[in-house]
Amino acid sequence: MYYSLIKRISLYTFLVLLNTFFAFGQEVTIDFSNKTTSLKEKYTINHQQLFVELKESFRIDALKNKNDFGFEIIENRGRYLILKSKSKFSSFKEAESHVTKALGKENLAYIHPYLKAENGKMVSYLNEVLIKLKDGISEEKMKKSFKALAINVQKIIPHPHLKGYYNVVLMGEESGKTLEIAAQLLRTGHFDLAYPEIYESLELNTSDPLYFNQHNLNNTLYNDADIDADEAWSLATGSGIKVAVLDVGVALDHRDLDIQPNVGINFEDDGPDGGGPLQGETNSLGNLIDDHGTAIAGIIAAKTDNGLDIAGIAYNAEIIPIRVRSTFKADEAIGWAANTANADVIVMSFSASVNKALIKDAIEDAVQNGRGGKGCIFVGAAGNDGSSVVDFPASLQSVIAVGSTKMDDLRYFGSNYGTDLDLVAPGVGISSLNLSESQIWGYTGTSYATPHVAAVAAMVLEVNSDLTWQEVRHILNSTAERVGGYSYNFKAGKPSGTWNMEMGYGRLNAKKAVDEAINTCFVTLDDGTVYTGSPQALTNPASTICAGALFQTNSYSLPVSPGATSYQLTSNSDYFSIVNETPEPGEEIILLSGTPGTYTLTLTTSNDCGSSQASINVTVENCEGGFLFTPFPNTASTTLTIAPTPNMRTFNAMLQNSTIANNKGSTKDSYEIYNLKAEVVASGYMSNFTQVPVSDLKSGHYILKINYRGQVEQHRIIIE
Secondary structure, three states, X not given: OOOOOOOEEOHHHHHHHHHHOOOOOOEEEEEOOOOOOOOEEEEEEEEEEEEEEEOOOOOHHHOOOOOOOOEEEEEEOOOEEEEEEOOOOOOHHHHHHHHHHHHOHHHEEEEEEEEEEOOOOEEEEEEEEEEEEOXXXXXXXXXXXXXXXXXXXXXXXXXXXXXXXXXXXXXHHHOOOHHHHHHHHHHOOOEEEEEEEEEOEOEEOOOOOEOOOOOXXXXXXXXXXXXXXXXXXXXXXXXXOEEEEEEOOOOOOOOOOOOOOOOOEEOOOOOOOOOOOOOOOEOOOXXXXXXXXXXXXXXXXXXXXXXXXXXXXXXXXXXXXXXXXEHHHHHHHHHHHHHOOOOOEEEEOEEOOOOXXXXXXXXXXXXXXXHHHOOOEEEEEOOOOOOOOOOOOOOOOOEEEEEEEOOOOOEOOOXXXXXXXXXXXXXXXXXXXXXXXXOOEEEOOHHHHHHHHHHHHHHHHHHOOOOOHHHHHHHHHHOOEOOOOOOOEEEOOEEEEEEEOOOEOOEOOHHHHHHHHHHOOEEEOOOOOEEEOOOOOOOOOOOOEEOOOOOHHHEEOOOOXXXXXXXXXXXXXXXXXXXXXXXXXXXXXXXEEOOOEEEEEEEEEXXXXXXXXXXXXXXXXXXXXXXXXEEEOOOEOOEEEEEEOOOOOOHHHHHHOHHHHHOOOOOOOEEEEEOOOOOEEEEEEOOOOEEEEOOOOOOEEEEEEEEEOOEEEEEEEEEO
């Protein structure tokens, strides 16, 4: 089993930990920094709580005295145990010895202490190191590094989805050296990352259950403060769309869910196969959480019109249950959902404080490559701390961050908010399913607001499967209702309309979102922003240009036309040419004409939704002087002669001037003939009178560029 990236721990921390034998209360600093972010957090060692990995052949349930060996089992993950001592131990060594004696040394892979963060979160680490190879470092060189450092490796597992990442599982005798080994590997210079694998339970964003009717779908008490799901059902029900639920598991045989056989997966060592829940499972606070994933799935896709329980929002969507309980497996679960299960929408009603780098990489890979390159839609819970900071991973740019509202369209006091919030959905007293089919519960928290948005995303994709993930996010945000009496304003970096710090773009509306997906054309631009409809066509005024003048004096550039993905300029006359007819905004455009007059250029801007046009008027005049040569005859057929311009009285004198005649510089006198695509079609060296054969050139308009004694001039020529 592959385990995901956690955090870099500084060499100073390694030495502190090793030299103090995990002294209780010892403060250590863990470096979370990467190339773009500098972040360090402090932890204290707590050996009253231990992380234990059991050997494959042993499970704690086989122990007769499992409830009376001096430790409380906080979490039982099958192979992994989280234990809390019932009595005080003076050192980690004493606590380790007590557990070893109780469980049997032959049954243990290793024991590690817990680390307590300043915010109270508890984490530990496995006897494994996650690494990322630097560019150019081969697997062979990686293995040589292990051998040179005398590191006993049990196995090396490449990441199934992310290139360059490997999980290094250490042999049992390396237990207790994980931190030191990570530091040694980092010092070799062969690795961008070398981290001990840290364990943290996923924090489910839920609160105490309440009971209400499905006011989230049809609110008659508070003036239609609902998502208008029933109004959208005539248009879409999520049919043909796969929604992956990353959670504690989903009841596979629930009477009000239609879970297809063998579509899910369990990434833990406990619980049933296929993504089902572990009945009776609790979190670290002792709260029952085994129905969390089932409630999420029910909000999305509970069967409708069957006389049972509740109505799901996208009741024809296919649920893919994925059981994942720890952050160090979340990245692989994300990759499996996107690449193996081919999920369209991925729901993450949890938050994590570790494993951020790999979880982020897994999400970025899925939004770039999932759904055939259009990107998976990720929906995440903002969190339930009432904080002005949205929890990770919902805070990522590639994730739609969802907050929670009450029945009256006001923000639920526990819902996190802030800069990264996208929108809100009902999340207080939400009726949904649990493991007991005889009961329907009302649930509260951003966990239960999140599946509302995921379900509507599925409905949007049903009616328009060509949408990119950015376009789906834009539709959900731009069609959200600005409710609750909050002040919504336009804000930099918020392109989908007016926005509010507490409510994001507003409360989800299913009917408006589906209508928008059906009736509006969208284009995702190179910078990731979404544009609606045909582009604009904007121009700059064109100045007067000289007939036959130099490149530099006849340049022109276009401004950016919003929504345009391509630009084309055309002329209304054969006597006026544009060297680069398909320019980019800001690129120099060369305008050429040998005949005075007024000409009209047409700018056409296009995107996948349509095109627009605008006109540019250009005046061409005869300009005084500046030309040393004349090409004739013009129009030419077989030979073009380049001769000194007759009216240049100083020309002969210039040739006789020793300074000019001898100052040839680094470039010989030369000519080049360009076609109107700015391609060189003929060239050569020249003297005072030069004859150029042009019989091989096709009929048409060309540009003659002359470089003489460091002076450059240009003429338009016609060949028939």
